[in-house]
Amino acid sequence: MVSVLAATPQTARGQQAANANLERFNRQLEQLQRNTLLQVDQSLSLDQRTFFDYGAYSTFGYLSVDDNVNNNHGLRQYDLVGYARANFDGAHELFLRGFLTYRDFNPGDEFEVNDNGLQDPEFDRWYYRFDLSRSEAAYHGRKLDYNWIFEGGRDLVYWGNGLVLSTDLEGVQSTFSWAGNDITAIAGVTPVRTTDFDSSRPSFDHNTRRGFYGVQATRDIAGHHPFVYGLLQRDYNEHDELTRGVLTTKFDYNSYYLGGGAYGPITDRLLYSVEATYEGGTNLSNSFNGASAPPTPLPGGQTRDQIQAWAADARLDYILPDVRHTRFSGEVILASGDDDRFNSSSNTFGGNKAGTNDRAFNSLGLLNTSLAFAPSVSNLCAFRVGATQFPFPDGGALRRLQVGTDLFIFNKMESDAPIDEPSTRGVRYLGWEPDFFINWQVTSDVTLVFRYGVFFPNNDAFEDDDVRQYIYGGMTYAF
Numbered sequence: 001m002v003s004v005l006a007a008t009p010q011t012a013r014g015q016q017a018a019n020a021n022l023e024r025f026n027r028q029l030e031q032l033q034r035n036t037l038l039q040v041d042q043s044l045s046l047d048q049r050t051f052f053d054y055g056a057y058s059t060f061g062y063l064s065v066d067d068n069v070n071n072n073h074g075l076r077q078y079d080l081v082g083y084a085r086a087n088f089d090g091a092h093e094l095f096l097r098g099f100l101t102y103r104d105f106n107p108g109d110e111f112e113v114n115d116n117g118l119q120d121p122e123f124d125r126w127y128y129r130f131d132l133s134r135s136e137a138a139y140h141g142r143k144l145d146y147n148w149i150f151e152g153g154r155d156l157v158y159w160g161n162g163l164v165l166s167t168d169l170e171g172v173q174s175t176f177s178w179a180g181n182d183i184t185a186i187a188g189v190t191p192v193r194t195t196d197f198d199s200s201r202p203s204f205d206h207n208t209r210r211g212f213y214g215v216q217a218t219r220d221i222a223g224h225h226p227f228v229y230g231l232l233q234r235d236y237n238e239h240d241e242l243t244r245g246v247l248t249t250k251f252d253y254n255s256y257y258l259g260g261g262a263y264g265p266i267t268d269r270l271l272y273s274v275e276a277t278y279e280g281g282t283n284l285s286n287s288f289n290g291a292s293a294p295p296t297p298l299p300g301g302q303t304r305d306q307i308q309a310w311a312a313d314a315r316l317d318y319i320l321p322d323v324r325h326t327r328f329s330g331e332v333i334l335a336s337g338d339d340d341r342f343n344s345s346s347n348t349f350g351g352n353k354a355g356t357n358d359r360a361f362n363s364l365g366l367l368n369t370s371l372a373f374a375p376s377v378s379n380l381c382a383f384r385v386g387a388t389q390f391p392f393p394d395g396g397a398l399r400r401l402q403v404g405t406d407l408f409i410f411n412k413m414e415s416d417a418p419i420d421e422p423s424t425r426g427v428r429y430l431g432w433e434p435d436f437f438i439n440w441q442v443t444s445d446v447t448l449v450f451r452y453g454v455f456f457p458n459n460d461a462f463e464d465d466d467v468r469q470y471i472y473g474g475m476t477y478a479f
Helices: 002-043 132-140
Strands: 052-066 072-088 092-105 122-131 146-158 166-178 181-189 210-219 225-235 241-244 247-250 254-265 270-284 304-306 309-319 327-335 380-389 401-411 429-441 446-457 468-478
Touching: 002 052, 122 132, 132 146
Parallel strands: none
Antiparallel strands: 052 072, 052 468, 072 092, 092 122, 122 146, 146 166, 166 181, 181 210, 210 225, 225 254, 241 247, 254 270, 270 304, 270 309, 309 327, 327 380, 380 401, 401 429, 429 446, 446 468
C-alpha cells in the first residue's frame, strides 16, 4: 500500500507537468492571436457611421516552440475568420465574428488527441453596443454633457495594464461618463473554452467557468488618467474534483482584487502606465501532506485557506521625433509567491500547504512575458526593455514594415517559492530571453508577421537547462 501511495503524487505530478505545458502553449497562442488580430484590425478600420460592413480574412501560420522539458512542438494552423458589423447612426452597433481553425501538428507533437484536425467553430465576438450621447444627437438633436454606453454579449474585457483582467467575458458592461470621469461596471462569465490558470484541474483547457463582477473608476486630469477598481472572481467550474489512486483533490478558488494605477504623458514624448493590485479571497489547499520536496506520500485533508497576494506592472514608452516612428519601451512585472507551496505557484494539486495563507498571485490577466519562456504572472520579477521602428518610411512597399526587439530578464520574487514549472528552490535568477518580431502590411489585404524568441535558462534554476526556442511565421489575407 505504501508503494502505491508513494507513486500517486509522482504520477500526478507527471500529468501536472504535461498540463502546465499545455496551459503555457495555449497562453502563447492567445498572445499571438491577439497580436495578429490587432494587425488585421488596423488595416480594416471602419468609420463609426458605417451602416453595414462584412468581410473575412484567412491566416496561415507555422509555429515551432520548445516546452519546459525541451520537447519541440511544430504546428501548422489555418484560420478562417468572418465578421459582420451593423451600425445605425453611431448609436446602435451589432458585431459578430467567428473562427474556423484547422490544426496540423507534427507527428506526436499534439498535446491532446483532439488537438489535431478541424476544431469546433467558435464565435469569439458577438455583442450589441448602445451609445446614449450619439443616440440623443442623431434622433433628438441634443448634445449631452454626460454619456452612457452599454454593451451586452461576448467581448474582450481589458482593465488597466491587463494585470488582473484581460480575457473574453460573456455578459454586460456599462460605462457612465461625465466631466472627465468614467465609471465602468462589468458582470460576466468566461467562455467555456477559456484556459484556466490552474492546470491541475480537470478540463482546465476546454471547460472553464469563472465569473467576474466589478467596478472601475477613472478620471481625466490634464491628460493623466488615474483609476481604481474592485473586482470579484467566483469559481463556477463544474469539473472540480480529481481522483488519482488514494488522493482526491477538490478545487475551489474564489478571489477578489483591489487595485489602481494611472496612465498618461510625462512629456510630449514620454508615456507611462502603472497598475498595482492586492488579491484576497479563499482557496482549497494541497490534497496531500507535505508542501516541500519530497512530500509525505499520504492523503491529507484539504483546508480552506486565505489568499493574501499582490502584483504590479509599470511601463514607460519613449517616442523619438523621427519619420521612422522609433519607440523605446521598458517594463517591470512583479508578482508575489508562496514558499510553502509544493511544486506550483498556480495549481491546487501540489499547491498551498494546508492551514496556511496562500501568497501566490493568480488571475486571468495577460501580460507580455516573452515568447519562449512565457511564465505566468505568479512569483515573478521580470524586466523588459524593447524598441520598435519602421526602418523604410520612404521605401514604397516597405514603408509599412515594422521591426522590433525585446530583452527580458527573469527572477523569482520569492527564491524559495515555486513558479509554474519545476525549478530549484533557493535560486532567484531564472534566465534571460531576447525576442524579435516583424510586422509587414504588404498591401491593404495582406499582412506578414514573424516572431522569434530564445530563452537562456540559468543552469542552477532548472533541471533541464537547454535553451528554448520559439519561431512563428504567418500570413493573413483579407477579402
